[in-house]
Amino acid sequence: MTESMARPATGRPEQRTARTAPDTRNGPEPRGGEGHEAAALLERTRAAVDPVLRTALGSLPAPMRRPALYHFGWQNADGTPAAGGSGKALRPALVLAAASALGGSAARTAALRAAAAVELVHNFTLVHDDVMDRDTTRRHRPTVWTVFGDADAILVGDALQALALRLLAEDPHPAAPAAAARLTQCVVELCAGQHADTAMERRAPDEVSLEETLAMAEAKTGALLGCACALGALYAGAGDTEVAAMDAFGREAGLAFQLIDDVIGTWGDPRRTGKPAGADLAARKKSLPVVAALASGTPEAAELAAAYAAPHRQEEVEELTRLVERAGGRDWAQTQAADRMARAMQEVAHAVPDPEAAGGLLALAEFVTRRTT
């Protein structure tokens, strides 16, 4: 259930695909779309934040630096330079977009370290989650623990969290302490979310409610997106009401993001997700569409529950995928994502009444859903 998409290798924008055009949903990413604001924002974010991240990682002692640079896609396992990308940079883009929306370009510049800190926290949780979940592939490459072992993966995660908070501790900006307090609180919520995820995976499918699955997704994904937006607001000198609204915006967008990510995890193109198709189903993951399907009360729900309780078989993935779809899991997830996006838009309108100033935030929010809808 962890976010699985890597950014397109070229960094080029994706074309918006119509919700009613399923024939293009799973195809290779269209390359022709130009001028998408989100893609430009993400690229600008990477250009601004990557140097801060590289300097931070470069300060690590060699035995931590290597797995860290490997995880970020900047080195191969043998320490040679790699051309791979370090991820979409959605979270730092949200920090910068929120700062910009509420405080203009000066706030955006001031928030660079905070943006890098949020990205470091995100990556520390990815490295640790992969150890716990025994996930072997991330961003099209073997995960850190499979290459460097569990101990070094735990250690490099610990070091990345420390680096994140060091960036804020060394930041003279008056918002830095409040940002650090919020980010540490968010780490605790991320841990609780990962715990809930792991605990839910051990339970029988019919013992897991949709409500707790949504709560888990909010803690595991929404919390950090909300924190990213709140940090941007803090660096813009925003008041408590705006900071809270930006947090709520990020949380709603984050839930939409996770819903779409789960849809992509089952119906997406493995070339884009970096994971084999249906890997979540084969691993009996209780993703949001699956839990919705199980809770649907349809005949397919009962079939799906029985199939989920049975051991893994060859070529079952297509059958499971069909059952989740026919039980309404896919439609539910896409409708939920649209609902969440609507709420997110309300929050951003509340905090940033000027649509032009809010443009970056809206573009990023759309980005997380336009991937399939």
Place this chain on the structure above:
Amino acid sequence: MTESMARPATGRPEQRTARTAPDTRNGPEPRGGEGHEAAALLERTRAAVDPVLRTALGSLPAPMRRPALYHFGWQNADGTPAAGGSGKALRPALVLAAASALGGSAARTAALRAAAAVELVHNFTLVHDDVMDRDTTRRHRPTVWTVFGDADAILVGDALQALALRLLAEDPHPAAPAAAARLTQCVVELCAGQHADTAMERRAPDEVSLEETLAMAEAKTGALLGCACALGALYAGAGDTEVAAMDAFGREAGLAFQLIDDVIGTWGDPRRTGKPAGADLAARKKSLPVVAALASGTPEAAELAAAYAAPHRQEEVEELTRLVERAGGRDWAQTQAADRMARAMQEVAHAVPDPEAAGGLLALAEFVTRRTT
């Protein structure tokens, strides 16, 4: 090689035992000694810092709170209250003693949160180290991962690091950002130390030098004791020179502490260490006395190397213990510890010329060595 001693259950001070009185070295702890300043300082520290720690742990979501309270000895695995102690509180005592030495009682009071933060960092590393090292016993109880599983142990460690830095982020004291920066830098050094320890354990005994073993011990143990003292100095408003001297003092005392801890780990009383006698030898740990023995060039060194290369046998521990001792490993470690303590005393005299003001620091430094010498 991780610090293994729990505080005496009664909290009563130990009697100083003469270095030349080996007959009392391994015996039960004498109870008659009264008025030892260090014991009083440690008890005063626990009384002041435990409420801060309990409030911090109490703020965790339930699934993180339980393993955290278990680890600190305040709850049993089933969540019922436990009477056990949470450790010696040496690190927070150093924070408070350094603050007091350089800034009096106002600085000591101001540094309470920093003291709790250092203790949280220490405990986060213990929980994670136990996962990596597969250690099953800590402070006379099963380790967190054996009770709650690897995933929850990793998560609670992550949450404890976040809590530590949250305490500093929410601390309005002007020294808090510099303290947080130093503490995060220390976490990275602790990670590097643990990496070196793990990597060294995988190598053949004759491939490990005494120099790198000492460097590892400094990173793994000295760094946090140095950081504790430096944080206390920062909260006293001390200048760079004093802060650096306090850091050096803590590092030297920390190395002495680790040397003595390794001695106790082999020759100490299991009732006090909480570990079976010779567990480090049975596990082929390259503790400081063992590496010194292997590097001694004595006939026993060759015998020890051969024995360390052979698989574990029943009743070999006594033989290995004798070899390390006859090759000079124990004497070397005790002499080194005395040397380190002398250097530590020089540093403290440099930063705090008034012996009365430095009293607490000196008492704590003596405490870490008087356990066997």
